[in-house]
Amino acid sequence: MLPRQDIVDEARKWLGTPYQHQASCLHVGCDCLGLVRGVWRSVIGEEPERAPPYTPNWAEDLCEETLLDAARRHLTEVPIGRVHEGDVLLFRMGLGAPMKHAAIITEAHDGSAVKIIHAYWGRAVVETHMGLWWKRRVGGAFSFPETPHFDHTNLT
Incomplete structure (x- = not known):
């Protein structure tokens, strides 16, 4: 099993990495x-x-859920209201738009993301609070393979 803290610790190593479109270094x-x-x-x-x-x-150009489809192929989908540290969130940047932004949760409380690490245009990789602006745009949540799963069956 992959400890969730290992995911968070690795994501934090990326803090300060400059934004560069299509890069992963x-x-x-x-x-x-x-x-x-x-x-x-x-x-x-x-x-x-x-x-x-x-x-x-x-x-926007493709109007396809390319990022969502890839996440579903390689990650484990979890209910948005039942996330944990180390999970990945996908965001829709506009109403009805396809998902095109991703972040890793570094702090969660009662199944809700509190802090995330992400990279976006004009910023280095940052750890930020999940403010209302971001919460309104969450479209999907996923766990990395081999991470401990929690009971997602009681969705009251």
Whole structure:
């Protein structure tokens, strides 16, 4: 089993890594997907598939759930209200838009994300609070393979 704290510790190593579209290199550059890919490589090993080239507006241009589909292929989907440290959140940046942003939860309380680590344009990798702006945009939640799973059957 992969300890969730290992995921959080690895994500924190990326803090300060400059934003660079399509990159995934610790302390050199990454985007949000590159951050998740880099953490995957460190805690799990080789990536299960190569990320295809993508433009900054790929989600809007394609109108497809490319990021969501990839997450469903390689991660374990969990209820948004039952997340834990080390889980990955996907975000819709606009109402009805495809998901195009990812973050790793570093702190959660009562099944809700409190802090996340992510990379976005104009910023180095940062750890931020899950404010209302971000909470309104969450579209999916996933666990890395081999992490301990929690009882998600009681969804009251």
